[in-house]
Amino acid sequence: MRLYAVFAGTVQGVGFRHFVKTKAKEFGIKGYVRNMPDGTVEVVAEGDEEVLRKFFEAIENGPPLAEVTDIRYQFEDKEGGFTDFEILY
Incomplete structure (x- = not known):
């Protein structure tokens, strides 16, 4: 199963990616x-x-410094064969 989500608001520069990676682990x-x-x-x-x-x-509220104002998400019945969880740059 796959979750695809896009978080909007104050979500960059507040440790959001690191927070999500930690939770994923x-x-x-x-x-x-x-x-x-x-x-x-x-x-x-x-x-x-x-x-x-x-x-x-x-993760839906993000880390303490984040302010999530909108989330677009869907669960999909497919997988892409990821071997780990990573932050992409």
């Missing part, structure tokens, strides 16, 4: 997180559906 999630040119943060995460939903709940 805690949940055993594979995929990536990256800053997008429009100021949003994109998360692609793969794993068991129940674990992915808990992971999403853990």
Whole structure:
């Protein structure tokens, strides 16, 4: 199962990517997180559906300095074969 999410608001320059990577490691999630040119943060995460939903709940508000104003997300029934969770630059 895959979670695709885009977080908007004050989500760049506040440790959001590191926060998401730390949570992904805690949940055993594979995929990536990256800053997008429009100021949003994109998360692609793969794993068991129940674990992915808990992971999403853990990251939906971001770290303390973040202010998430909008999240576009969907769960998809596919996987891309990620071997780890990483921050893309």
